[in-house]
Amino acid sequence: MTDSIDRSAAPAGAAPASGGAVSAGTPKIAIDDVTRRFGEVTALQQVNLSVAENEFVSLVGTSGCGKSTLLSIIAGLDAPDEGTVTVSGRGVTEPGRDRGVVFQRATLLPWLTAQGNVEFALRGERLSQAERRDAAREVLAQVGLEGFEGAYPSELSGGMQQRVALARSLSYRPDILLMDEPFGALDALTRADMQRLLIDVWERHRITVVFVTHDIEEAVLISDRVVVMSPRPGRIRAEVPIALDRPRGEHSREAPEFRAHAHDILAMIHERAAQ
Numbered sequence: 103m104t105d106s107i108d109r110s111a112a113p114a115g116a117a118p119a120s121g122g123a124v125s126a127g128t129p130k131i132a133i134d135d136v137t138r139r140f141g142e143v144t145a146l147q148q149v150n151l152s153v154a155e156n157e158f159v160s161l162v163g164t165s166g167c168g169k170s171t172l173l174s175i176i177a178g179l180d181a182p183d184e185g186t187v188t189v190s191g192r193g194v195t196e197p198g199r200d201r202g203v204v205f206q207r208a209t210l211l212p213w214l215t216a217q218g219n220v221e222f223a224l225r226g227e228r229l230s231q232a233e234r235r236d237a238a239r240e241v242l243a244q245v246g247l248e249g250f251e252g253a254y255p256s257e258l259s260g261g262m263q264q265r266v267a268l269a270r271s272l273s274y275r276p277d278i279l280l281m282d283e284p285f286g287a288l289d290a291l292t293r294a295d296m297q298r299l300l301i302d303v304w305e306r307h308r309i310t311v312v313f314v315t316h317d318i319e320e321a322v323l324i325s326d327r328v329v330v331m332s333p334r335p336g337r338i339r340a341e342v343p344i345a346l347d348r349p350r351g352e353h354s355r356e357a358p359e360f361r362a363h364a365h366d367i368l369a370m371i372h373e374r375a376a377q
């Protein structure tokens with residue numbers, strides 16, 4: 103559990119860190135008292151977090167506060183030493199096609215085209231070759247890659263490669279998208295394009311997203327809720343519901359609430375880092 107000092111220190115507008123109480127209804131993702139240690143390092147200590155269906159939640163915090171570890175545990179790529187994670191009411195023990203994962207590097211298969219990479223992800227589905235081809239084309243079009251189906255990864259820019267990675271994860275229609283700094287390696291303009299794309303995809307698919315980022319403005323722009331983590335040991339410091347109208351876009355940055363949220367979250371991170 104988050105300690106009482108953390109709760110009382112949360113600025114106005116920040117909900118105290120908590121378990122299932124924040125999200126209404128049955129949580130899509132429930133993280134209960136999760137602890138993960140790597141030798142002497144406690145990457146996560148008794149972390150509690152609920153994510154509602156269709157919610158967009160970002161994890162922010164200084165380097166080493168356990169964001170990637172938490173995401174890996176939800177993905178089933180890592181397991182907690184203590185505590186439980188459930189997705190749609192079922193305990194997570196391994197990766198599954200209900201959860202798509204997008205990392206900072208696109209990790210595409212270099213010998214396959216964009217189309218081939220998406221089709222490869224669909225190989226486990228019961229689809230005819232024609233259905234697989236059509237499904238891949240459709241999802242590539244959704245991420246703005248119409249006309250680039252035949253391009254190989256080496257022929258695509260970093261942003262386009264990330265679009266293919268996103269298409270690949272969306273192709274098998276997961277309930278949940280887990281994204282670890284997916285735009286971290288992109289230049290500022292491409293990053294802004296990708297943020298717009300992700301907002302569009304999320305609004306269209308109404309998928310549940312957990313998104314790790316170092317960029318606080320990015321988190322505020324796209325999230326329903328920003329979870330602020332603190333390091334050594336990794337814990338949830340506060341949960342900040344983002345009071346910005348949707349649909350979001352560049353105009354959202356002009357809203358006074360945008361500045362206020364970004365300011366508050368930055369203050370929380372720095373305050374903790376200085377301790």
Ligand SMILES: Nc1ncnc2c1ncn2[C@@H]1O[C@H](COP(=O)(O)OP(=O)(O)OP(=O)(O)O)[C@@H](O)[C@H]1O
Pocket residue numbers: 140143144145163164165166167168169170171172336
């Ligand atoms: N496989 C591992 N073996 C040993 N230590 C690990 C391992 N994975 C993570 N850690 C440690 O656990 C802590 C949390 O790491 P994690 O990568 O989850 O943090 P993070 O918040 O995602 O950091 P960053 O923002 O730099 O990616 C760090 O101290 C890290 O060194």
